[in-house]
Amino acid sequence: MAYVAAAAVLLGLLLVTNLILTVGVIRRLREHTTELAALRDNGSGGVDADVAMPAGSPVGGFDATSVTDLPVSLATLGERPLVGFFSPHCQPCKERLPAFVEYAGTRPGGRDAVLAVTIGGREETAALAELLGPVATVVVEPDQGPVQRAFGVSGFPAFVLVEEGVVAASGFDLAPVLDRDAVALPATG
Structure with a gap:
């Protein structure tokens, strides 16, 4: 009986x-979830500012091939x-993808004036x-591929508007x- 009581006390502890x-x-x-949400919501801590090159930066040169084998x-x-x-x-990528697709579908210039870069195989x-x-x-490319490097992308999703070779807006x-x-x-x- 003493063994059963000792086992019960040990199990309880x-x-x-x-x-x-x-x-x-x-x-x-x-706490971590709250901190990450705050960073994503207001860009504090450099999350939004560092996701791609800031406005006014010249875009680097790159050569890639589309999924339809076009340069x-x-x-x-x-x-x-x-x-x-x-x-x-990337969960935020999945959340922002529908809005990107909807806007890109109505943007003047059509699909030739919109570039989507997917990272992975x-x-x-x-x-x-x-x-x-x-x-x-x-364009599909590995992480830190040529297009990603040309735009200085360090996080996902990243959105960049280019005007005459210079970043007009990014984030x-x-x-x-x-x-x-x-x-x-x-x-x-």
Whole structure:
């Protein structure tokens, strides 16, 4: 009987210790989630500012091939391309993708003036390429590929509006880039 009581006490102590550790881990995860959400919402800590080159930066040169085997460079995209960078494993990319596709589908210049860069292999980015293909020229490249380096992309998603080879607007959030594009579109006719 003494063994059963000792085993019950020991089991109880283990359960209490496990409960205390679990509560601590959950509390820490909540803190991290709150901090990440704050960074994404307001760009503090450099998240938004560092996702791509800032406005006024000249875009580097690059040569790539689209998923339809056409050559792609800054020159092939026209004077005012809209560029989006997406990763198939990125939740914010999935959240912003529908708005990008919707806007790109109505943008003057059509898919030839919109570039979508998916990061990864062809198989893992196939679903993204299928969604983006009707509204954009799609390039698949590995992380830190030539297009990503040309635009200074360091996070996903990243959106860049280029005017005559210079970044006009960029960011993690699509809205400010689209606002800048909407303002400039009437001026270009």
